[in-house]
Amino acid sequence: MGNSSKHIRRILIADDVDVLSELMATVLEIDGFETERAHDGEDCLEKVPAFKPDLILLDLMMPKIHGLDVLKQLKSNKKTRHIGVIICSTKTFKTEIEQAYEFGAYEFLSKPFQEQDLLRLVHRYFSSGSNTSKEAKEQIQKAIEGEVYRPQLEVDNGWFRFWGTRASIPISGPRYVRHGGNTTCMEMTYNGDRVIFDAGSGIRDLGLSLLSEGPQTLHIFITHTHWDHIQGFPFFVPAFIPGYHIHLYASPNLDKDIESIFKGQLDRAYFPVQMDDMQAQLTFHNFTEPIQIGDMTVSWEYTVHPSATVGYKIEFGDKSLAFVPDNEFLKGYLGPPHDITMDHELAAINTKLINFLTDADVLIHEAQYPNEEYIDKIGWGHSSLSNACVLIKLAHPKQWIITHHDPMHDDDFLRDKLNLTHQLLRDMGTPVPVEHGYDGMIQHF
């Protein structure tokens, strides 16, 4: 409504930063306003009577007289009370903002601001009259908060979670709190389906976590049947509840079939409850061809470990995750990792496994023994740290998570070992991100 031909609005800009006040003046003049600049609080008060501004853009932290004092003086003087004041400041503390409104500022504009924010506000002032806007109160909170970037975790597709990351036997105590002490178990969900890998003592907590969801179909894949991979199953509560259907999968070449091994673990000599007492429906599978669980395809490949042991690969969407907790890569090799390439005979005999793991988005693989320990543990079925690094170099996954931590290795030891792993990978020119898995670790896709 107000046409510029009637009356050119005058705006006094009080800011001690010249570049900024000059910029504001330019923007406002292009938009048809007449401007004047004051370089400090005193200057501002002196220029008001002559320039007769309609609006003052007032900085707070100015020399000589602070902006809030300038505001107070303007608003307590009958002759200047009507002049609108917009505070432009970086000082966006609640105290300053509330005081500014209390003393009669029209609005608070926090620096830095966009040209259009300034123009919008100035136009709003002239079109709405000179009273403190009602929106101002709502603006207080906004100004205090500023433009806060708040990313949200998207958990729609799924995740994998470690419930146990120990080898051999569960442990507890203050030296193991960061990594945890449960033996191996991992859960993965994708698009609403769930697969579980290994049934070490960690599966007990997993079972308890599932109870709130009620009976459902579960798929448990066993890499092999050494104690640390099955010992949690007798404590897996869903197995005792009618309505659950639990599929157990293993490769076909176990010494005995998977069902009799699980039954044997529940023999009266070892345990008070037998498999017949389990109320869930249990179905055992030995499989060779890839298995489809919802949108996940699960396949396996043999690893180097006593008795038939496999590592699993889960393909989902355009991604893949491999779970290989037990594998003695380059069995017996004690030399430097730099020398091993694909055509080295020790690597060549592992071609199938390397190809199986190549380019995985996430490779979960052990590196159980530091090299000085490996010398005494050749043939135990676990990799030396540097040999595991060779596998990473050859299979080049996008991410490596080390699991199956030795029960002798406490948190501090594992911290040092992880730093050594970083160093080794760096030295080998294999900058794959690596970290240690720990009980409770969860990663979303």
Ligand SMILES: [Zn+2]
């Ligand atoms: Zn194991």
Ligand SMILES: [Zn+2]
């Ligand atoms: Zn084993």
